[in-house]
Amino acid sequence: MIDSYASSDDAAVATAGARAGADVVRTMYGQRLNRIDKGAGDFATAADVAAEEMILDVIRAARPDDAVLGEESGQQGAAGAARQWLVDPLCGTLNYAAGNMLVAVNVALRDGAAAVADPFSGEVFFTDGETAWVRYDGADDALLTPTSATRLVDVNLDQPFPSAPGFRAVDLLAHPEFVERFRPRVVSTTLALAWVAAGKRAAYVTDGGDLSGSVHFAAGIALxxxxGCVVTGIDGAPIGETGRxxxxxxxxxxHGLLMSMIRSRR
Structure with missing residues (x-):
């Protein structure tokens, strides 16, 4: 069911979509789900597909003229449309299939509003593109306040390492200054980005190409x-087609400490 506020603004649409997908993910958790092979060891489950269908229903009802790029259903509408939604209905499918609750549901309007829902904590992190909040059921929305106080840094260790030998995330963990100043964590889902925005993590580091238009990363980057976090590529350049x-x-x-360590390893 689409929330009554879903048509009021883009942030509400993103939030309603993420919550709808999270409801599906939570309901289907623990069931024996068929795996849909996507090649190279990657797969989806029936929960991925069902959650994406629910999210798309929300977006279509509220924004019928917008294009959508879904992790499971692909491109719908013109790829170069002025308004395009990026949907990752279950980020952390491997975790989910293994009975691990560290997953996220990501919904983002390219260069606009976005939401990341944690199906199991009930938290929804969302932004209108200018300010970011977290919503708990039955509680007032709270502003996201980043802080490095935890000293916890999430590092994506998934192979391959496309920037090797210049940069490998696993090498960062062995840097003497990293060992002295931070404590590593490996969440294996972009929920970690929402946690950086919320002050639950000091930073998040991952390799890869242009992540700005990625269904996996767009919502977390927007948050x-x-x-007010500092967001760049691993080379310090702005996120974009030329970034990595x-x-x-x-x-x-x-950010400066991590960039210094990355450059010294390169």
Whole structure:
């Protein structure tokens, strides 16, 4: 069922979509689900597909003229449309299939509003593109406030390492200054980006190409930017077609420290 506020603004649409997908993911958790092979060891489950269908229903009802790029259903509408939604209905499918609750539901309007829902905590992190909040059931929305106080840094260790030998995330963990200043965590889902925006993590680091238009990363990047985090590629350049990977940090000091370590390894 689409929330009554879903047509009021883009942030409400993103939030309603993420919540609808999270409801499906939570309901189907623990069931024996058929795996849909996507090649190269990747797969989807019936929960991925069902959650995406629910999210698309929300977007179509509220924004019928917008294009959508879904992780499971692909492109719908013109790829170069002025308004395009990016949907990852279950980020952390491997975790989910293994009975691990560290997953996220990501919905983002390219260069606009976005939402990341945690199906099991009930938290929905969302932004209108300028400010970022977290919503709990039955509680007032709270502003996201990044902080590096936890000293916890999530690092994506999934292979392959496309920037090797210049950069490998696993090498960052062995850097003496990293060992001295931070504590590593490996969440294996972009929920970690929402946690950077919310102050639950000091930073998040991943390799890769242009992540700005990725169904996996767009919502988390939008949250971090709106919350005031420092967001660049692993080379320090802005996220975009010429960039590579992602470093999202709670503050300038943390970002600077991580960039110095990455450059020294390169």
């Amino acid at each position: 971090c930017r709106a919350a 990977g992602l470093v999202a940090a709670a503050d300038d000091e943390t």
